[in-house]
Amino acid sequence: MIITIGREFGSGGRELGRRLSEILGIAYYDQEIITEIARRTDLSERYVQEMSEKRPMYNTFPIHTGRSFYYMQNSPLNLSFSIFQEQSAIIREMAKKSDCVIVGRCADDVLRESNPFRIFVYAEMESRLKRCRQKAPKDEHLSDKEMIANIRRIDKNRSRYYELYTGKTWGDRLLYDLCINTTRIPVEDAAAMTAKIVKK
Amino acid sequence: MIITIGREFGSGGRELGRRLSEILGIAYYDQEIITEIARRTDLSERYVQEMSEKRPMYNTFPIHTGRSFYYMQNSPLNLSFSIFQEQSAIIREMAKKSDCVIVGRCADDVLRESNPFRIFVYAEMESRLKRCRQKAPKDEHLSDKEMIANIRRIDKNRSRYYELYTGKTWGDRLLYDLCINTTRIPVEDAAAMTAKIVKK
Numbered sequence: 412m413i414i415t416i417g418r419e420f421g422s423g424g425r426e427l428g429r430r431l432s433e434i435l436g437i438a439y440y441d442q443e444i445i446t447e448i449a450r451r452t453d454l455s456e457r458y459v460q461e462m463s464e465k466r467p468m469y470n471t472f473p474i475h476t477g478r479s480f481y482y483m484q485n486s487p488l489n490l491s492f493s494i495f496q497e498q499s500a501i502i503r504e505m506a507k508k509s510d511c512v513i514v515g516r517c518a519d520d521v522l523r524e525s526n527p528f529r530i531f532v533y534a535e536m537e538s539r540l541k542r543c544r545q546k547a548p549k550d551e552h553l554s555d556k557e558m559i560a561n562i563r564r565i566d567k568n569r570s571r572y573y574e575l576y577t578g579k580t581w582g583d584r585l586l587y588d589l590c591i592n593t594t595r596i597p598v599e600d601a602a603a604m605t606a607k608i609v610k611k
Numbered sequence: 612m613i614i615t616i617g618r619e620f621g622s623g624g625r626e627l628g629r630r631l632s633e634i635l636g637i638a639y640y641d642q643e644i645i646t647e648i649a650r651r652t653d654l655s656e657r658y659v660q661e662m663s664e665k666r667p668m669y670n671t672f673p674i675h676t677g678r679s680f681y682y683m684q685n686s687p688l689n690l691s692f693s694i695f696q697e698q699s700a701i702i703r704e705m706a707k708k709s710d711c712v713i714v715g716r717c718a719d720d721v722l723r724e725s726n727p728f729r730i731f732v733y734a735e736m737e738s739r740l741k742r743c744r745q746k747a748p749k750d751e752h753l754s755d756k757e758m759i760a761n762i763r764r765i766d767k768n769r770s771r772y773y774e775l776y777t778g779k780t781w782g783d784r785l786l787y788d789l790c791i792n793t794t795r796i797p798v799e800d801a802a803a804m805t806a807k808i809v810k811k
Contacts, residue, residue, distance in 0.1 A: 528795075533784055582784070584733055590790035595728075600811055604804050611800055 412437060412510040413527040414609060415519040417573075417581065420565040421539030423598040424532035427591070428514040430602035435609065437510035440502075444516060447501050448494060459494060495576055515569070519586060520577040528609050531587040532601075536562070538594040612637060612710040613727040614809060615719040617773075617781065620765040621739030623798040624732035627791070628714040630802035635809065638711035640702075647701050648694060659694060695776055715769070719786060720777040728809050731787040732801075736762070738794040 414431060418424020425441065432439035449456040499521045505511060506522050513522075519529045534542075539562055540555060547553070553561070573581035584590055589608070591601045614631060618624020625641065632639035649656040699721045705711060706722050713722075719729040734742075739762055740755060747753070753761070773781035784790055789808070791801045 531784075535785060584731075584782070584784060584790050584792065585735065587790075588792045588795055590784050590787075592784065592788045592790075595788055596808060597811075600808055604808050607807070608796060608800055608804050611797075 412609060413506050413522055413525050414512045414530065414605075415522060415527045416512065416514045416530045416532060417519060417587065418514065418532040419534065419539065419582070420562050420569070421543045422532045422534040423542060423593045423601075424530075425514050426598045427530070427532055427593075427602050427605070428512045430599060431605055431609075432512040434602060434606040435510070435512075437512060438505070440505055440511055440513045441515075444498060444501055444505070444513075448497050451497060451501075452494070454494070517573055517576050520573075520579065528605075529587045529589075530605060531582060531584070531590045533582070533590065533592055535592075535594040612809060613706050613722055613725050614712045614730065614805075615722060615727045616712065616714045616730045616732060617719060617787065618714065618732040619734065619739065619782075620762050620769070621743045622732045622734040623742060623793045623801075624730075625714050626798045627730070627732055627793075627802050627805070628712045630799060631805055631809075632712040634802060634806040635710070635712075638705070638709050640705050640711055640713045641715075644698060644701055644705070644713075644716060648697050651697060651701075652694070654694070717773055717776050720773075720779065728805075729787045729789075730805060731782060731784070731790045733782070733790065733792055735792075735794040 412435065414428075414435075414437075416424050416428045416431075418427075428441070429439055445456050445459050448454070448459045452459070495517075498516060502513060502516060502518050502521050506513070506525055506527075519527060536559060540558055543558055543562065547558075570581040573579065579586055589605065591605075593601060612635065614628075614635075614637075616624050616628045616631075618627075628641070629639055645656050645659050648654070648659045652659070695717075698716060702713060702716060702718055702721050706713070706725055706727075719727060736759060740758055743758055743762065747758075770781040773779070779786060789805065791805075793801060
């Protein structure tokens, strides 16, 4: 049983994944993947995190490079591809080891041969803004406008990243078994509902 | 409790609606709406049916006009708008009378002030083709290619009709609370799942 979750930023997709894994009693992979890539490559977790959410840019160079790393001889684009390949290999290993929920990272496409149950989570902007506010650090003082700009930027990066590595359109309903709007459906209900369907 | 269902042709949306209404023990409106419009306007049911799935064309004229009907003084476009207005009034009356499931007919938009639970049902073409084959009359001998062309044409009409009367994009995920792909999720499971969520 493998479940992949694509999600708009601030829609509660990560929370859904965590709850779903708890209900089903299966593994939940998220930060673990980043940690494993960082371990294998000597890049910093933060850098890997950034590279695995954004489409690589030709005109930017890594700021933090960790220790020695042979990919560094190459362009950021190649580095990004290498990280993606490493990440995909790790995802496949993890999915082989046990049932799991994987959030983001094009896992729906990477694991397509295992026929995962594919969820996409989204919500209206107002709802996402509210969720982001609740999670924001106390010392962050962004206006609504700034926060919405951030949300849009992050989604744009996710969308471009997904398109670059899968050749498909992020959020296209046909790529998912279930698309859940968390504006009115509470995440805990969405998790309970999805667990029922997946267990069938 | 009002549930609206938009659906791609052949995706099982109507069946989902029927099952959902049975589980929840609430009314299911589909053909009843057409019958009621026909009764109120003296247009034939078949004609009303056609007019309420297609965007009106300027260059076609009604073939079947029933008996006297004052809208007939006007163009097909006006007639189509009049039918839509009549239909919307009926939908609002029905939704006021009792909890219900309504399939198609822009009901999500018509009833937006009642805050309905909005579902969109879709599926991969292969799955829709299979479903259409199962439901096709025995004496229908269409090739796969012809059937797919039919499915695409009907969806195009639904999409244009929806856009004309709501100004919104048919199937746009943000217009729905839940989008269900029936390629892998059986309709009975989808109905049971949705009933749980809606009852909350």
